[in-house]
Amino acid sequence: MTSDVVIAGAGPNGLMLACELRLAGVRPIVLEKLPERTTEPRANGLVGQVVRMLDRRGLYERLSGKPGPPQPQPGFVFGALPLRLDVLDENPLYLLSVPQRRIEEVLQERALELGAEVRRGHELIGFSQDEESVTVRISGPDGPYELQARYLVGADGGHSLTRKLAGIDFRGVTNDSMVSLAANAVVPRELVDPATGALSVPGYGVIPAFLHHRTENGLFVFAQFPDRPPLIATGEWNGAPDGPMTFDEFQQSVDRVLGVHLPVAQPNGDGPHLLRRIVGGNSRVADRYREGRVLLVGDAAHVHSAMGGPGLNLGLQDTINLGWKLAGAVQGWAPDGLLDSYEAERRPVGQRVVMQARAQAALIAPGNEVTALRELFGELLTEPRNVKRLADLISGADIRYHDGPHPLVGRWAPDLMVGESRLAELTDSGRPLLLDLTEDASFAATMTPDRIEVVAVPGEPSIALLIRPDGYVAWVAEHDGVAEQEGLRDALARWFGVPMDQERPLTSATR
Numbered sequence: 001m002t003s004d005v006v007i008a009g010a011g012p013n014g015l016m017l018a019c020e021l022r023l024a025g026v027r028p029i030v031l032e033k034l035p036e037r038t039t040e041p042r043a044n045g046l047v048g049q050v051v052r053m054l055d056r057r058g059l060y061e062r063l064s065g066k067p068g069p070p071q072p073q074p075g076f077v078f079g080a081l082p083l084r085l086d087v088l089d090e091n092p093l094y095l096l097s098v099p100q101r102r103i104e105e106v107l108q109e110r111a112l113e114l115g116a117e118v119r120r121g122h123e124l125i126g127f128s129q130d131e132e133s134v135t136v137r138i139s140g141p142d143g144p145y146e147l148q149a150r151y152l153v154g155a156d157g158g159h160s161l162t163r164k165l166a167g168i169d170f171r172g173v174t175n176d177s178m179v180s181l182a183a184n185a186v187v188p189r190e191l192v193d194p195a196t197g198a199l200s201v202p203g204y205g206v207i208p209a210f211l212h213h214r215t216e217n218g219l220f221v222f223a224q225f226p227d228r229p230p231l232i233a234t235g236e237w238n239g240a241p242d243g244p245m246t247f248d249e250f251q252q253s254v255d256r257v258l259g260v261h262l263p264v265a266q267p268n269g270d271g272p273h274l275l276r277r278i279v280g281g282n283s284r285v286a287d288r289y290r291e292g293r294v295l296l297v298g299d300a301a302h303v304h305s306a307m308g309g310p311g312l313n314l315g316l317q318d319t320i321n322l323g324w325k326l327a328g329a330v331q332g333w334a335p336d337g338l339l340d341s342y343e344a345e346r347r348p349v350g351q352r353v354v355m356q357a358r359a360q361a362a363l364i365a366p367g368n369e370v371t372a373l374r375e376l377f378g379e380l381l382t383e384p385r386n387v388k389r390l391a392d393l394i395s396g397a398d399i400r401y402h403d404g405p406h407p408l409v410g411r412w413a414p415d416l417m418v419g420e421s422r423l424a425e426l427t428d429s430g431r432p433l434l435l436d437l438t439e440d441a442s443f444a445a446t447m448t449p450d451r452i453e454v455v456a457v458p459g460e461p462s463i464a465l466l467i468r469p470d471g472y473v474a475w476v477a478e479h480d481g482v483a484e485q486e487g488l489r490d491a492l493a494r495w496f497g498v499p500m501d502q503e504r505p506l507t508s509a510t511r
């Protein structure tokens with residue numbers, strides 16, 4: 001059987017890529033080795049540009065369960081140091097507090113709605129490739145079989161077999177010094193502020209909800225949710241006992257980290273309740289994101305500490321960067337180098353996340369020197385421009401994929417109003433968008449093939465933008481003129497393979 005693209009792994013990134021490919025008209029088959037989704041809790045939420053990106057695909061309300069667009073977060077942390085974001089003129093940090101299991105449910109629902117095929121209980125066990133296709137070997141419930149596809153994408157997590165079989169190195173470091181314990185645990189009710197969720201620990205002080213908090217002895221997190229038991233986590237550097245973790249071990253760690261006794265108890269009611277010990281962690285980036293017809297996304301391409309929750313901000317944006325480019329390669333319209341621009345654009349972002357995750361790890365480590373470093377950082381963070389710089393780094397709002405004559409080129413398209421609509425309401429189709437808000441809509445009359453959406457509404461500011469399907473700006477003009485028209489033709493050719501010598505007019509329907 002032949003398919004356009006086989007995706008190994010139905011985690012959040014494999015499922016999101018399937019949605020993107022379907023939107024672009026490509027047929028993916030998603031293979032998932034587990035017959036049922038795992039109940040093991042992982043992400044508690046999404047942090048950064050990914051929240052705005054999901055909004056631009058119409059998925060934010062579905063995930064948040066609330067009407068209306070995402071709102072920036074008034075505060076966050078970097079290396080357990082508080083960041084006052086409400087003082088910023090432009091706050092780039094958005095948060096969506098939804099457990100990973102729910103994220104996967106929604107993405108699978110959407111992928112199936114769009115017509116993707118998800119095969120559970122089907123494990124990729126090998127592949128071979130030639131110039132034309134990839135032959136994927138699979139172990140399914142009825143035995144082994146093969147699938148032929150134009151491309152294979154490994155979205156099979158940090159231990160990715162796809163990456164290993166493609167011969168791609170996963171360089172970086174394994175750090176086994178930090179022991180992280182996490183449990184669903186309740187504390188005496190009177191210690192929790194019902195308004196803020198902050199925890200008052202007698203003899204210690206107030207610990208804000210949800211944010212990493214460093215003490216002289218370790219790391220502590222307290223998070224209370226409306227629909228599930230509270231989550232408490234500790235981090236220490238003293239080694240771990242052998243054998244399965246016990247709740248008593250957890251209580252002792254809580255007391256050591258806080259330096260006082262805080263009574264914690266396992267929740268009543270049906271579980272499963274989390275009781276997890278993780279020793280150490282990896283921070284690694286794949287040497288290449290592509291080997292011929294095989295590509296990597298998400299944890300298969302990069303792993304790092306989960307501190308600050310950067311994993312899905314990174315991974316889901318890989319998929320939205322890759323989806324339309326891979327569709328171009330499958331459908332034959334991709335200009336030279338488009339598919340390779342996936343690695344060129346996303347690998348440096350992965351390396352940057354590894355850098356900031358390691359920097360945060362350094363800031364939470366024990367010791368007087370670290371305490372002094374934190375004091376200095378704390379002073380620097382009284383300056384809003386330093387706070388902004390870190391907020392841009394954590395959120396990924398500082399990404400500029402490529403230079404151009406206008407400062408917006410290569411950057412995330414700003415949240416403009418287009419008539420009565422938000423830009424995010426015009427991008428759920430995942431198609432490239434030529435947005436012409438100039439007086440005479442002259443750019444909208446430029447030749448554009450049908451696969452490019454054109455929206456022309458005179459507006460304020462009087463600007464025209466060509467926006468890639470992943471939400472990044474390919475071209476901008478603030479005036480009418482020959483130079484700008486040529487720039488638009490260049491950008492249409494560079495990103496969407498529109499021949500430069502095509503005769504006008506070839507305007508698609510306006511929306």
Ligand SMILES: Cc1cc2nc3c(=O)[nH]c(=O)nc-3n(C[C@H](O)[C@H](O)[C@H](O)COP(=O)(O)OP(=O)(O)OC[C@H]3O[C@@H](n4cnc5c(N)ncnc54)[C@H](O)[C@@H]3O)c2cc1C
Nearest residue numbers: 009011012013033043044123124156157298299309311312
């Ligand atoms: C404790 C913890 C807390 C975290 N908290 C956060 C957070 O708050 N925010 C955040 O953004 N990120 C967080 N992360 C990171 C986040 O969970 C990962 O980045 C994310 O799961 C990566 O998604 P993925 O789809 O790339 O890989 P995975 O979620 O690992 O999915 C890979 C899928 O591939 C399947 N698979 C593997 N091999 C094969 C094969 N050979 N054939 C077929 N299928 C295969 C697996 O069964 C799995 O379903 C956390 C991680 C951990 C461990």
